Amino acid sequence: MPQNRKLLVTSALPYANGPIHIGHLVEYIQTDVWVRYQRLRGHSCTYVCADDTHGTPIMLKAEQEGVTPEALIGRVGQEHARDFADFAISFDYFGSTHCPENEKLAQDVYERSRRGGHITTRVVEQAFDPVKNLFLPDRFIKGTCPRCHSPDQYGDSCEVCGATYAPADLENPVSALSGVTPITKSSEHHFFRLADFASSLRAFTEAGSLQPEAANKLREWLDTGLTDWDISRDAPYFGFSIPGAPDKFFYVWLDAPIGYIATLWRLLNIRTGRALSLEQARAAWGEYEIHHFIGKDILYFHALFWPAMLEAAGLARPRAIHVHGFLTVNGKKMSKSRGTFITAREYLEHLPAEYLRYYLAAKLGSHIEDIDLNFDDFRARINADLVGKLVNIASRCAQLLTRFADGRLADQLPDMPLFHEFIAAGNAIGEHYERREYSRAVKLIMELADRANRYVDEARPWEMGRDPQKRMALRGICTQALNLFRILMAYLQPILPVTAARVATWLCAIDLTFESVHAPLVGHTIAPYEHLMRRIEDKDLAWIGAPANGASQARPKVAQAAAEEQAPAATTPASPTIGIADFSRVDLRVAAVVDAQLVEEADKLLRLTLDLGDGRPRIVFAGIRRAYDPQTLIGRHVICVANLAPRKMRFGVSEGMVLAAGDGQDIFLLGADAGARPGMQVR
Numbered sequence: 076m077p078q079n080r081k082l083l084v085t086s087a088l089p090y091a092n093g094p095i096h097i098g099h100l101v102e103y104i105q106t107d108v109w110v111r112y113q114r115l116r117g118h119s120c121t122y123v124c125a126d127d128t129h130g131t132p133i134m135l136k137a138e139q140e141g142v143t144p145e146a147l148i149g150r151v152g153q154e155h156a157r158d159f160a161d162f163a164i165s166f167d168y169f170g171s172t173h174c175p176e177n178e179k180l181a182q183d184v185y186e187r188s189r190r191g192g193h194i195t196t197r198v199v200e201q202a203f204d205p206v207k208n209l210f211l212p213d214r215f216i217k218g219t220c221p222r223c224h225s226p227d228q229y230g231d232s233c234e235v236c237g238a239t240y241a242p243a244d245l246e247n248p249v250s251a252l253s254g255v256t257p258i259t260k261s262s263e264h265h266f267f268r269l270a271d272f273a274s275s276l277r278a279f280t281e282a283g284s285l286q287p288e289a290a291n292k293l294r295e296w297l298d299t300g301l302t303d304w305d306i307s308r309d310a311p312y313f314g315f316s317i318p319g320a321p322d323k324f325f326y327v328w329l330d331a332p333i334g335y336i337a338t339l340w341r342l343l344n345i346r347t348g349r350a351l352s353l354e355q356a357r358a359a360w361g362e363y364e365i366h367h368f369i370g371k372d373i374l375y376f377h378a379l380f381w382p383a384m385l386e387a388a389g390l391a392r393p394r395a396i397h398v399h400g401f402l403t404v405n406g407k408k409m410s411k412s413r414g415t416f417i418t419a420r421e422y423l424e425h426l427p428a429e430y431l432r433y434y435l436a437a438k439l440g441s442h443i444e445d446i447d448l449n450f451d452d453f454r455a456r457i458n459a460d461l462v463g464k465l466v467n468i469a470s471r472c473a474q475l476l477t478r479f480a481d482g483r484l485a486d487q488l489p490d491m492p493l494f495h496e497f498i499a500a501g502n503a504i505g506e507h508y509e510r511r512e513y514s515r516a517v518k519l520i521m522e523l524a525d526r527a528n529r530y531v532d533e534a535r536p537w538e539m540g541r542d543p544q545k546r547m548a549l550r551g552i553c554t555q556a557l558n559l560f561r562i563l564m565a566y567l568q569p570i571l572p573v574t575a576a577r578v579a580t581w582l583c584a585i586d587l588t589f590e591s592v593h594a595p596l597v598g599h600t601i602a603p604y605e606h607l608m609r610r611i612e613d614k615d616l617a618w619i620g621a622p623a624n625g626a627s628q629a630r631p632k633v634a635q636a637a638a639e640e641q642a643p644a645a646t647t648p649a650s651p652t653i654g655i656a657d658f659s660r661v662d663l664r665v666a667a668v669v670d671a672q673l674v675e676e677a678d679k680l681l682r683l684t685l686d687l688g689d690g691r692p693r694i695v696f697a698g699i700r701r702a703y704d705p706q707t708l709i710g711r712h713v714i715c716v717a718n719l720a721p722r723k724m725r726f727g728v729s730e731g732m733v734l735a736a737g738d739g740q741d742i743f744l745l746g747a748d749a750g751a752r753p754g755m756q757v758r
């Protein structure tokens with residue numbers, strides 16, 4: 076690898092007729108992680124994308140909404156840009172294929188192909204809707220399957236028996252637009268002679284630019300033989316007109332990938348502050364190491380048509396095309412009726428973007444297999460990895476440091492070998508990012524997080540706060556742990572850029588890179604810890620699987636009756652009267668929570684370490700797990716029954732009880748107002 080690469084990276088262009096959904100996000104997140112990794116390593120990495128805005132579906136959708144296609148793509152473009160920004164997708168520029176630069180380039184590519192003898196024309200017979208006055212794409216013709224005779228099937232394939240066929244083979248075909256029987260009409264079409272490029276496409280296939288599975292697929296296609304590609308469509312069509320061919324337009328798939336170059340062109344105009352010429356834009360394209368990220372469904376377009384077009388136009392080819400599989404949700408294809416067709420916006424209304432970034436990264440490899448988003452697994456993984464392991468290191472140690480050591484880091488680390496072990500792991504983690512083996516990078520990082528937690532568990536800094544003799548040791552242990560945490564956040568920065576930036580600010584560390592963490596962070600005072608991430612609870616996922624139209628409010632009758640029966644039980648009758656002597660037998664104290672941990676195999680309990688001001692930390696098991704994230708408890712004051720006889724439980728001895736209000740459903744911990752100190756009596 077050259078020391079400083081000049082990379083141009085693209086994700087496939089989303090079609091501007093609908094919202095971004097979580098299936099799309101696999102690609103943008105996969106690309107963005109790679110882009111951020113390259114930038115983190117000091118490479119120049121330009122990331123561009125654009126809305127794909129042309130074609131019959133957009134023209135018809137605009138007509139349906141009673142707006143112009145320009146108005147439709149303008150609105151959708153803004154929605155897409157906002158979704159991508161909220162998922163921290165770091166485009167240098169997000170444009171639109173409907174721009175003058177793209178029109179110039181599309182015509183230029185066409186002209187050069189034509190002059191090279193790679194364009195041919197011939198008359199084609201095609202289905203035509205005489206009411207709408209429109210040639211019908213296959214998807215807009217419906218009829219009865221010629222093989223299994225199922226009614227209401229599309230013009231290209233049967234969803235019942237899986238047969239593929241031409242629209243002309245359908246029985247009783249009708250236009251999906253008007254319902255009338257299409258007529259056959261002939262028209263002259265322009266074709267790109269793909270077979271002219273067969274040998275160079277074969278060389279491209281063997282050049283290592285593709286994953287082995289993708290290269291195999293290409294070999295199959297090349298062996299079968301390449302046919303001419305129909306690149307024209309008749310008016311009315313929303314797109315760019317073909318020069319010298321009245322009422323003919325470029326098929327949307329011709330100008331879509333050219334949009335990569337047009338978007339770069341527009342970005343360079345902005346960067347240089349002047350309008351580059353077509354020649355300058357063409358030359359600029361050739362200066363980059365180009366990487367396309369795409370889904371497996373558009374491999375043919377990107378690995379055959381696109382390199383052939385580039386060659387015909389005398390433009391540089393991509394260095395690599397990276398193909399990914401599809402996303403399934405809970406093991407099945409995303410579906411509106413199952414409530415698993417989840418848009419980016421719906422997801423963001425309920426859950427943080429970085430949770431999806433992390434989950435997908437933890438599953439993504441360099442292969443083309445589909446990946447599954449199982450929401451039970453999603454919750455378990457986020458809660459265990461990000462909250463339970465990663466953030467746990469920081470929240471425990473930062474709060475101890477602030478409380479007992481003025482928040483000031485030690486002047487040196489007590490365990491340099493452990494620190495170097497973490498630094499050394501950076502090479503392997505970086506290699507995995509480079510090869511898009513994110514799941515392997517995540518696995519290594521989480522093994523290190525386990526190691527850091529083990530270090531803290533063994534050192535037990537929470538037992539040292541009350542003893543002034545041990546405060547130096549506490550400071551050292553917390554400094555060590557926070558440095559390990561900082562290294563992990565640098566490694567996770569491509570996946571969790573927002574949290575990484577917050578951590579950098581919080582630790583007063585200017586930047587967080589693979590290299591900057593080589594110098595330990597010592598000797599300065601850190602800002603008070605702020606909560607970084609929260610656990611995913613039942614309620615955060617309750618919306619998934621709800622029908623997409625939101626119409627079904629009808630709960631099953633049985634559940635409804637049960638809920639109504641429960642309602643009156645909310646107020647518990649008052650207990651019998653007692654005297655003041657009875658009350659004063661209970662020794663209630665203000666206590667500070669110095670540590671809070673989940674208890675394995677006990678899903679209701681948290682294991683609290685309490686400071687009652689007597690220098691002897693106490694362990695109390697509290698049944699509040701359902702209502703409280705352990706992270707949020709550390710440092711806060713609770714009220715503890717200090718003279719309760721110790722109780723032996725399956726997980727250890729509980730030396731007291733914390734007070735909480737509750738109605739059997741919700742739980743609310745009691746505390747003391749600001750100024751109260753641990754050990755104060757409650758009377």
Ligand SMILES: [Zn+2]
Nearest residue numbers: 220223233236
């Ligand atoms: Zn069929």
